[in-house]
Amino acid sequence: MKSLELKPLIRVLNELETRSCLIEQQGHRIMDYYREPQIANELYKINSCTKSVISALISIAMDQQLVPQPETPIFEFFPQLGKDNDARKRDITIEHLLTMSAGFNWTEFGGQNSFPTMSKTSDWVQFVLSQPLSDIPGTRMEYSSGCSQLLATLLRSASGQAVAEFAEKHLFQPLGIYKYHWETDPQGTHTGGFGLHLRPLDMLKFGRLYLNQGSWEGRQIIQIETVRYSTRPFLPASKPQKAYYGCHWWTSSFSDERKAGTKIDYFYALGFGGQYIIVVPAYDMVVVLTADKFKKKRTPVDIFRQYLVPLLLQENA
Template structure:
């Protein structure tokens, strides 16, 4: 570990925050301003990984349907499409973004912005045309996350925030947060959660410890480990693999794998990296306009080489 090299590389970037936790200690802590330490901010698509955790907890409690359950048992299928591939979509396909819909997350037709302007996000997501058989290809799709959020509300019989406060946020000490909702009042599964940098760090630590927090198993170790294993290869411009609403990749030096890691990723520079072999968690956050932001490869280029 070369903290001086990491500091020299990271501090000039003026990130909102950078935290590095290793072997049960917070060894590096940088904030653009001291108040950032105490302020919540949008974590964008890192929200997806928190949703994954809540689904794992609900699975542990026997509340959530098994991963290979077809979603048509819980979500109405568009009448005109009863004969197509969507009848075979399972919860596992939603978790791994491999439902098979034709979807462009940003811009263009069938996109995320169009969903957020619709009056019923789940119906919008379900009605998109199919492009592939479920499970064949990963296509980044926040509509899948919203369907999962809808299923979680059905399974728990209450709001997602109430469930989170009892079984995840409360134990992790997350008591100051915001979480947006869709027009039906369901909390957004793919984005919309606002947290402090330390909350992201503690969430990463929970997975580093295979679901355990302060001698309490918040997520069963089996699900905590399984949910972050590579499930399907991703396509350009992404690299690595996708798990249950987590990304997976490897850091290579001189063309050879050095260590594997999994991570939560949110638009605009929000990241939670977990490196089990090094007992390390790295959190990066930012809030600047696109033109002012550093490249998205801060971790693999400026931090990973010195871990």
């Protein structure tokens, strides 16, 4: 992508007061945009992009056989489900948590059984497990930070380490990520669905790891098969995005109408307010966006879909 072609994008980033935009293609940084220079070294909340980091940690733990295979019932880690009146809860698997298809009656963004309500309780895990089922496990995706907290708790139990400690050893240090902040729940478990703060460049490193199918500087951090499993579409989703959902990764595509409607697949981590880590394998590209000018009454602009994709299609025409 030529620098001239990026000028319209830079103009949009300025107009929207975008916090940061980093683009790497074929191993070369073609955009390093920061609204202010100091943002490059500032930690910022990546919100639900945290979910994709939890997915990576679960993947690593599975590869190391610390966490059992995806089809394993979570009853092994949460024996209190044995006392629940709804026997179907004992059929919930690790894969169901990863794909947010556990079946809990959940309203992520508000209400009695929501992420805000969970975060006000003294025991988030018990709150999630006690929710009634609205669906048979595995049948429907319902976005839930509750599922993510169960995964973080499961990882802590299986590894015998704090989630951040496990992340430092097996993910952050290999990628050269040394600066972060991670919130915890009342039990001291690091938050699975939100609460991780990173620099934009370190978000880019994480995306590059997945672009390279789990490989980093000659070392296989996550097995190729596990990366492919995690980032393939499992179930359709409508909230907070109309797309497909993998294992705590979103998946989608865009069409190149000039090439007989060829579809270009991509997958991405998405955080509230416009935080993105986007991986486009066909273009050998990673895109990171962070935003902090979010207005509650207005949906954040999807800069990638609305402004960058047309440039990509134009370049590859």
